[in-house]
Amino acid sequence: MTRRRTVGRGRRGGGLRARLATQLTEEEQVRIAQRIGLIQHLPRGIFNPGSEPSDKKIKECVICMLDFEYGDPIRFLPCMHIYHVDCIDAWLMRSFTCPSCMEPVDAALLSSYETN
Ligand SMILES: [Zn+2]
Numbered sequence: 001m002t003r004r005r006t007v008g009r010g011r012r013g014g015g016l017r018a019r020l021a022t023q024l025t026e027e028e029q030v031r032i033a034q035r036i037g038l039i040q041h042l043p044r045g046i047f048n049p050g051s052e053p054s055d056k057k058i059k060e061c062v063i064c065m066l067d068f069e070y071g072d073p074i075r076f077l078p079c080m081h082i083y084h085v086d087c088i089d090a091w092l093m094r095s096f097t098c099p100s101c102m103e104p105v106d107a108a109l110l111s112s113y114e115t116n
């Protein structure tokens with residue numbers, strides 16, 4: 001008589017953690033999809049110090065604390081702050097406000113949709 005270990009479905013043990021990691025509710029998926037869509041609509045460009053007026057030049061990305069370098073891919077927020085594309089995209093997935101001035105990014109975006 002061999003003792004077979006039936007693991008069952010593991011609903012009790014680490015079930016909750018597995019669910020959180022792999023499965024989002026439909027509502028969460030929709031919100032993430034909407035957020036990605038909004039982020040895609042933010043204008044992006046290449047950092048070019050020569051094209052900006054020197055008095056309001058932003059020199060560093062406050063998310064990673066690194067200075068922008070010529071040619072870095074950057075994203076412009078509606079409040080006119082700029083960040084590395086990778087930095088701000090990751091930030092906006094967690095918090096939809098500007099890390100510098102805390103201005104809500106989606107409010108500005110949504111109102112610009114309405115006027116179009
Ligand atoms: Zn950065």
Ligand SMILES: [Zn+2]
Pocket residue numbers: 077079080081098099100101102103
């Ligand atoms: Zn800002």
